[in-house]
Amino acid sequence: MKKRRLNLIDKIWESHLIDSNASGDLLYIDMQLFNEVTSPQAFENIRAKGRQVRRPELCLATADHDVPTGPGHPVPIDDVAATQIAVQKEQCSRFGIELHSMFSRGNGITHVIGPEKGVTQPGMTIVCGDSHTATHGAFGAVAFGIGTSQVEHVLATQTLRLSRPKTMSVTLKGVPGKGASAKDLALAIIAKLGHGGGTGHLIEFRGDAVRNLSMEGRMTLCNMAIETGARSGLIAPDETTLAYLKGKECAPKGELWELASAFWGDLGSDDGVNFDSEVEIDVDGIRPMVTWGTNPSQSVPVGSLVPEPSSFSSARERDAAVTALRYMGLRPSTRTSEIPINVVFIGSCTNGRLEDLAAAAEIAKGRKVADGVRALVVPGSQDTKAAAEAMGLDEIFIRSGFEWRSPGCSMCVGMNGDVVPAGQHSVSTSNRNFEGRQGAGSRTHLASPETAAASAIAGRICSAAELSEIEKG
Amino acid sequence: MERVVKVRGRIIPIRRSNIDTDQIIPAHWMKRVERSGYQDGLFENWRTDPEFVLNDANRAGATVLLAGENFGCGSSREHAVWALRDYRIQAVIAPSIADIHRGNLPQEGLVPVELDKSYVDRLFEVAEEDPEVDVQIDILHRTLTCASANLFDKEFHLDDASHFTLVNGLDPIDQTLLLKNEILSYESHRNPWLPMIG
Ligand code: SF4
Numbered sequence: 001m002k003k004r005r006l007n008l009i010d011k012i013w014e015s016h017l018i019d020s021n022a023s024g025d026l027l028y029i030d031m032q033l034f035n036e037v038t039s040p041q042a043f044e045n046i047r048a049k050g051r052q053v054r055r056p057e058l059c060l061a062t063a064d065h066d067v068p069t070g071p072g073h074p075v076p077i078d079d080v081a082a083t084q085i086a087v088q089k090e091q092c093s094r095f096g097i098e099l100h101s102m103f104s105r106g107n108g109i110t111h112v113i114g115p116e117k118g119v120t121q122p123g124m125t126i127v128c129g130d131s132h133t134a135t136h137g138a139f140g141a142v143a144f145g146i147g148t149s150q151v152e153h154v155l156a157t158q159t160l161r162l163s164r165p166k167t168m169s170v171t172l173k174g175v176p177g178k179g180a181s182a183k184d185l186a187l188a189i190i191a192k193l194g195h196g197g198g199t200g201h202l203i204e205f206r207g208d209a210v211r212n213l214s215m216e217g218r219m220t221l222c223n224m225a226i227e228t229g230a231r232s233g234l235i236a237p238d239e240t241t242l243a244y245l246k247g248k249e250c251a252p253k254g255e256l257w258e259l260a261s262a263f264w265g266d267l268g269s270d271d272g273v274n275f276d277s278e279v280e281i282d283v284d285g286i287r288p289m290v291t292w293g294t295n296p297s298q299s300v301p302v303g304s305l306v307p308e309p310s311s312f313s314s315a316r317e318r319d320a321a322v323t324a325l326r327y328m329g330l331r332p333s334t335r336t337s338e339i340p341i342n343v344v345f346i347g348s349c350t351n352g353r354l355e356d357l358a359a360a361a362e363i364a365k366g367r368k369v370a371d372g373v374r375a376l377v378v379p380g381s382q383d384t385k386a387a388a389e390a391m392g393l394d395e396i397f398i399r400s401g402f403e404w405r406s407p408g409c410s411m412c413v414g415m416n417g418d419v420v421p422a423g424q425h426s427v428s429t430s431n432r433n434f435e436g437r438q439g440a441g442s443r444t445h446l447a448s449p450e451t452a453a454a455s456a457i458a459g460r461i462c463s464a465a466e467l468s469e470i471e472k473g
Numbered sequence: 474m475e476r477v478v479k480v481r482g483r484i485i486p487i488r489r490s491n492i493d494t495d496q497i498i499p500a501h502w503m504k505r506v507e508r509s510g511y512q513d514g515l516f517e518n519w520r521t522d523p524e525f526v527l528n529d530a531n532r533a534g535a536t537v538l539l540a541g542e543n544f545g546c547g548s549s550r551e552h553a554v555w556a557l558r559d560y561r562i563q564a565v566i567a568p569s570i571a572d573i574h575r576g577n578l579p580q581e582g583l584v585p586v587e588l589d590k591s592y593v594d595r596l597f598e599v600a601e602e603d604p605e606v607d608v609q610i611d612i613l614h615r616t617l618t619c620a621s622a623n624l625f626d627k628e629f630h631l632d633d634a635s636h637f638t639l640v641n642g643l644d645p646i647d648q649t650l651l652l653k654n655e656i657l658s659y660e661s662h663r664n665p666w667l668p669m670i671g
Binding site: 150 | 489490495496543659669
């Protein structure tokens with residue numbers, strides 16, 4: 001009998017299917033990750049109802065949102081944060097779940113430590129009470145964010161009941177321009193698909209521009225898939241994936257590695273297979289991008305003009321542009337390179353990995369942060385921090401006037417006390433420029449680590465290429 | 474969980490698209506470990522504006538939120554639903570609701586109503602004009618009626634999983650635990666290399 005041709009998403013979905021009924025598909029979940037913010041209420045319900053955690057060994061917890069990142073071992077910003085961290089400790093020990101607690105060796109942002117430890121593997125189903133769980137899709141896993149009730153459901157049953165999402169292939173065509181990073185690709189894709197263009201779908205990213213990305217770059221891309229409204233994004237595993245995984249703490253070893261890698265090799269979408277929708281995006285020659293508005297689809301190439309609201313074809317986009325410009329305190333047709341900035345944040349689960357920090361350090365090296373700019377570098381995990389320090393990146397940053405901090409979500413979400421003051425402009429390597437995301441009244445411009453570092457030096461939004469031009473005179 | 478088969482209420486219109494969960498409830502509210510008491514966090518930043526619709530005394534007690542496209546995008550925080558629930562919102566009507574949020578709403582008995590944009594526009598017109606306008610939502614039949622907007626038994630989209638949760642009011646975990654044997658049998662043939670912690 002001929003095997004049915006399937007795409008990667010359907011393969012993973014069907015291999016985890018336990019039951020189907022009118023209320024959806026029951027899927028087995030291979031791993032659940034936890035942060036301290038969205039799970040306390042789930043654990044509390046498990047306890048209150050006298051239920052058990054079905055598979056504690058398929059759970060991995062870390063504290064990231066509330067963790068202070070300043071020098072030494074500072075205390076959490078307030079009692080509520082301290083309580084949340086303490087409650088998480090108590091709950092994890094009660095239910096036998098491994099916790100990488102604040103300041104411990106293995107601590108870091110959920111979506112950074114999963115891959116670093118080799119917990120994230122191709123073909124898996126991975127969930128977490130956090131929308132950027134999509135990051136793990138970079139390995140060819142179906143990985144997505146869930147709400148607290150669903151966290152509880154997975155704790156109790158190791159399964160989830162879900163409506164089957166539609167599948168979408170997004171194929172990148174062409175060769176990105178020099179100096180364009182995975183972040184710039186992500187922003188360009190979101191600008192094309194629109195904030196909401198992926199709603200209801202799981203996306204497989206395809207094409208040479210995707211294949212040529214490192215694992216770190218793929219994680220950046222999948223991380224931001226959610227900003228199109230999609231459930232998640234993923235990329236088929238290949239040699240790059242295997243090379244990254246080999247030897248990682250939780251990756252299979254010896255004979256199991258042989259078995260696993262053969263299985264992963266066959267996992268990609270079968271040739272000529274269909275998706276519910278198929279999109280091609282031309283990324284040929286794209287340049288570094290930066291956002292000017294309050295959702296991640298509102299971006300332009302660095303150095304271009306902030307658009308006129310009237311230039312958008314739909315009423316919805318026009319209205320969104322007017323509202324965004326008012327909030328950002330920007331006038332249409334301002335050149336983005338003329339926007340002065342106050343804060344730079346390099347970090348988060350989007351761009352807080354070693355490769356990101358190294359790219360930023362390359363720009364920072366031998367230069368100085370502009371007067372009046374506060375620039376923070378926050379590694380995504382303790383392991384990343386240690387690796388960066390072994391390379392001397394910390395010294396480069398510190399000598400250039402950047403703050404070298406400890407791991408955590410930090411200014412990505414502003415819950416730990418690291419915030420952008422009201423009315424100030426920040427260039428941030430995180431993933432969301434929503435109103436108030438980095439602190440009440442904060443004005444966020446999303447960009448790559450290279451652009452963020454160059455902007456810190458220039459004191460205004462600036463690409464790395466432009467920075468070298470200026471210096472050449 | 475209680476069954477939810479009908480919702481009837483007055484309307485709170487917020488004519489904005491892409492209302493993200495950071496706006497519905499700002500992140501600092503997520504530091505709490507309780508599951509209730511989130512009503513004051515609902516649209517906290519926008520409520521500082523006296524003109525904002527939630528500050529309109531004539532809308533007090535309204536239970537149906539009306540919004541633009543892509544409502545509830547962004548963070549997966551269920552706190553957004555808890556804030557809506559604690560404010561006594563029972564249904565959200567929008568041309569589209571972001572995936573995760575759409576799945577979260579029924580967990581607390583709130584109804585995600587995805588309605589044709591042209592009908593949503595009509596609801597906006599009448600609701601912005603008159604705070605007394607009310608709408609009836611029939612979850613069982615997935616239809617909506619608003620006489621003032623001349624809409625009668627208009628079908629809306631509600632996915633099967635949400636429909637099932639709302640109209641049956643069964644505890645989803647209890648339901649799944651009935652399939653204990655199926656889960657066990659699945660577990661007996663998982664790939665041997667899959668990661669285990671500890
Ligand atoms: S770094 Fe930002 S996006 Fe990532 S998990 Fe933390 S808060 Fe969420």
